[in-house]
Each structure stands twice: as structure tokens, then as C-alpha cells.
Amino acid sequence: MLKYILIPLLPLLSFIINILFGRNYIKNRAHWIAVPAILGSFVLAVSACIEVLNGKVIDINVYSWIVSGSFNVSVGILIDQLTAVMLMVVTSIGSLIFIYSVGYMHGDKGYYRFFAYLSLFIFSMLTLVMANNFLIMYLGWEAVGLCSYFLIGFWFHKKSAGDAGKKAFIVNRFGDFGFGLGVILIFLTFGSLNYMEVFGAAGGIVGQTITLLGYKVDLITLICLLLFCGAMGKSAQFPFHVWLPDAMEGPTPVSALIHAATMVTAGVFMVARCNTLFSYSQTAMNTVAIVGGFTAIFAATIALVQNDIKRVIAYSTVSQLGYMFLALGVGAYSAGVFHLYTHAFFKALLFLGSGSVIHALHHAKQDDEQNMQVMGGLKKHMPITYWVFILATLSITGIPFLSGFFSKDEILWQTFQAGDLGKFLWFLGALAALLTAFYSWRLIYLTFHGEYRGDTECESRIHESPLVITIPLMLLAVGAVAAGWVGIPPVFLEHGDKIGYFLAPVLGHPEGHGTHAQEYFVIASSIFVAIAGWVIAYIMYIKNPGLPEKLFSAFRPVHKVLFNKYYIDEFYDKTIVQPVLKASDKIILAFDVNVIEGVVNGVPSLIGVFSKGLRKIQTGLLSNYAAVMAIGVLCVVGYMFFMR
């Protein structure tokens, strides 16, 4: 049992040691604690996964946390097939990113702090995925949000970083509010928070309704929608997507680990975990699918025109998360989790690759080091980074036989089979795949091809990143190519969909009723859009470098809207942020000055008024006190004499 508990506890230990002794004693040796801790977790996670592969499901209550009447919560661990996949993703990618950070963060003033927060994040994420009840999951859920806040605002001396951290935290608050309500409603309905008990009893409440603001609402739909609200916040789905691109203010390893590979997939994981609940509510499923499909295409259009290298990848992440929800929404849970798993590899690789580029430009003292418009021609200076980038891009765009192809194709095929709504969403998904191919290749062409557009003096100083950065990149590249080979669709290879069968006990296996011809059509069309996007990008950025400018001026309004991200930030600012700020200004004037300060100042002055009278009797003269005492004694004696 201890070895399962140690999986999350090792990173926690690393956090405690680094945060307590980091500033004065450990300093720039912090990785000697953090890296072995995460590697230890990784090894333990692998051994746990092997047990799961052999058919064992680990469900233990470690410790009884809250016992209050019928409310009973344990700190418990559940490692089933779904958790095993998540454990592998979190610990393997986490280990590589920890190693990468040793090179990337070298010499930073907050080096120990960085590793402390990163360790705390891994602990929280492992708590989230290993929980066996909703409350522990909620604990991990909030803790990853907190770590995200710490790490986005890691360079807090930059105002933009501090603001981005606050934005991520506050936007997530909206989603988490729904999630919290969902958990409470689950307890009120089922009288328990344990997964097994809740999912076991879920069938019994189908069709029950509760009255909410005078409307009759289907109970299970309400629960699912509230839970999904939390998932939308954490996984940056429209309309809560605004925080993720801003989160790129954090150091690049953070973007890779938290805002691409692990934390943002928490929403996907949660919905997959609650698939039993969602399956009972068609309304909730449709909502998930529509939000996912819409976000996939919505974010992809924004990514087309962004210039910041990390922002392009961030919008790409939002879009890919949309795909995952699309899969969950049409009931293809294992396809969604499969995409989560492959996406973690190639997206972490894209981020770390961009980090390598930024690192090189930063050390070459190039201003505006994240702007793709000043890059170009980096291919010859950074060959390793270039080639891993190419592999990641081939994978994400869905070129056959790389990871991304299998998982994305599985999602599109399952969506295609899901009725009329499915056909429409499939079309959106395929369109988003076209855009994905375009902006991914645009990124490559702008960054690595052509001539360097920054300072020529800086160009001579650009060189490949050190081994501690490139080795994790190469290992991730192997994952980006090969991770998908566990999920080869049956049309290519009989029994190829190993991960689907592996996850089936938890997530079920959707029964397809499409024909082979249709499946070939879906596969052919996704290969077609992947190559079409590539060709368009090639024409626009290599053949005719002047073409983008011409197109931009021809479609000036469209470009402006896309470049400004559909003005969503401005819209939120006008409708929510500014009114709240104005109202709170007024409230501060009225309430704070009058009520709070009135109470704070009023109580002491009231006491002062009373004590002014009372202090007169404290004359300080011993004789007076003695006289009062004597009179008192006389009174007592007199009372005893005459009254009794």
C-alpha cells in the first residue's frame, strides 16, 4: 500500500524540503531533490500500471478524513485503467520537463522556488487523478489551480505575469464554483462522494427532477452540467478559454507541463471519470460535444494570425482540448482519453521546442524573443530543435502513422457515427484540422525557414541549446511519433486498438455502426485536410512570402477580429471587469469607510467613554483601597449578623 501512497508523496516531500530550505541552503541545487523525487514517482507509477495491466484495480482508503453523521470522506486511492493512463502521462512528461527545466531555468533567482512549485503541482495533479472520491478530487483540482497561479506569476516582477496569474485564477473560479456546486449536489442526491457508490447508484435517479427557480430540472442533467462547468474552466473551453493564452507569461516548462500536457486535461479526465453520470443525460452529452466542437474551430481560427510563438501553441492547445470534449460528448470516452494521452507528448514537445527557441534568442540578446516576426532561418542554427519541431507538427496535424493521426482520426470517426449532430460536428472538426495544419506549418516556416528577420548581430550568437534541454526534446519526439501506436484502428490492424480495450472496463467501448467505406472516407478526408493545410502554408510563407500581407489587407476586418481574438477579452472587460470594479469602488466608499471603519474605530472610543468615568475610582492611594476593603468586610459581617 505504501508504494501507492508514495507516488504523490515524493513530490510533496520535494516541495516541502525545497520551500523550507531552498532560499538559504539549497539554492541552485534544488533539482537534486526535485528530479529524483519525480523519477521515483515515475518508477512507482510504472509498477502500479503494470499491476493494472495484469487486471488488478487498486481501491484503498488510506485514512478516514471527515466523519460527521452520514457524511463520510476518506483519503483514498483509486488506480484503475483510466488513472493508470493519467499517471503515466503526468509522471513521464513531468520527469522530462523537470530535467528540461534544469537547463532552461539555470541561473534564475527563483530556481529553488520554481522546483518547489513544480513539485507541488505534480503532487496536486497526482492527487486529482488518484482520488477515489469527489472531495479529494476537488482538493487536487483546487491545488493545481493554485500551483498554476504561482507558476504563471512566477516572474511576478513583470506586471503582465502577475496579471495573467490573477486572470487564470479568477476565470477558473467561475468554473470551479459550478464544480463545487456539482459535488454538493452529488452528495445531497446520493449521500456519498465515493466514486463507486455514486456511479453505482446513478441509474436509480434517472428521470428525477428538482425544482430550481420555479423550473423543473432533470437532476442528473443538472449535476452533469455543473461538473462540466468546472471542466470548461480548467480545460479552457469557450467561454472560459481566455486565461490559457495569457498563461503563457509563465516560464516555458510551465506552459508545457501545466498548460498543455497535464493540468488543462483535468477537465477531460473528470468528465471521463464521471462518464457513468454523463451517459444518463443526453442533454449534457450534447452540450459537451457542442462546446468542444465549437471551441476546436473557434480557437483554431484565432491561432491563424497570432505572432507570439507560444500564443499560437496555446490556442492550438485550446483547440485540441475542444477535440477531446467533442469525443467525450459523442460518447467516445476512450478516444478522448487517447487523444489526451498522445496530445500530451506532441504538445509538450511543441512547447519545449519553442522554449528552446526562446532560450536561444534570449541568450543571443534578441529583443521581443517570442515574436515569430523577428525569427526565421533558425533551421541551420538549431537543427535538433528544428527536427523535433517537425516531428511534433507532423503528429499534431495528423499525418498518417504518427500519434496524432490515430487519436484525432478516432475522434473524427466516432463523431461521424453519432447521428446528424455528429455529422455537423465532424465537419467542424475536419475544418479545425485544416486550420491546425495551416497554423502549425506557418509557425515552422516563420520560425525556422527563410532569412533571419531580427538583428544580424544577434544571429551570430544563436546556437543550439545544451544537451539537458535537447535530450528531453528527443525523448518526447519518440513519444510524439510512437505513443499513438497503442491505438491503431481495426481497419488497419486487427486488435490494434489496445488502449481502447484497456480502458473499456472504465469507459466502455462505443459500438460503431458505420461501414468500412465510411471509415475510409473519414480517414481519407482527414489526411486530405492535413496535407491541404500544409500546402496552403507552404504557398503562403515559402513560395510567395508577400502573399500573407496582401491577404491581410484584402480581408482587413476579418484579420483584425481574429488578431484581437474576437474581442472576447475586451467584451469581458466591458461587461464584467469594469462594472465590478466600479461597483466595488462605490461599495468601498460606502461600506468600508462607514461600516467597517465605523465599527473598528467606534468600539475603542465607546470603551474610552466608559472607562473615563470608571478610572476615577482607581486613585492609586493605598489607604483608599484599604478603606474600601474594610467597608466591604463590615458589610459582609453586618449582613451575616443581621440578615440571618
Added chain:
Amino acid sequence: MVPLNWYIILSAVMFSIGMFGFLSRRNLVIMFICLELMLNAVNVSLVAFSHYLQSINGQILVFFVITVAAAEAAIGLAIIIAYYKNNPTIKVDEINILKG
């Protein structure tokens, strides 16, 4: 044989003198002596009753009172001397720094 009344009267007179002195005098040392007088007045009555009731309890209590009085005298005089070293006065009228 001296009757009990006489002891009680003696005790009451001693106590009253002590109390009057404590309330009326201003010299700290005199007040202190008056305090001792009151304690001893109590001792007298305790011993008298102890004899009258043929019970040893009263006399045991007297030993306690004497012990406490001795300790109190030591501490009290020490405080007076310590105070006098800082402020050369032992008049209670002038010792009023605890005035509210």
C-alpha cells in the same frame, strides 16, 4: 481560669487597633506593623477557641498564619526598601503611580 470572653475581647481590641492604624496612618512601615497586629489578633482568638473546644485544629492554623506572616513580612519589607531606593519616600500619599 480566664473565661473565653476576655480572649475574644482582647482579640477584637487588637484587631480594631490594627485596622484603625492601617487606615489612618500614612507611613508604610507603621501600616505594615498594624497588619501584623491584625494577624496576631486573629491568632489569639484561634488559640483561645482551640483551647475552649479542646480541638488542635485552631493551633495548627496558627502555625500556618505565623509562617505566612513571616514570609509576608520578608517580602513586604523588601518591597518597601526596593521602592525607597528608587523614590526616597515611604509615605503612601505620595505612592500613587497606579492612579487611573
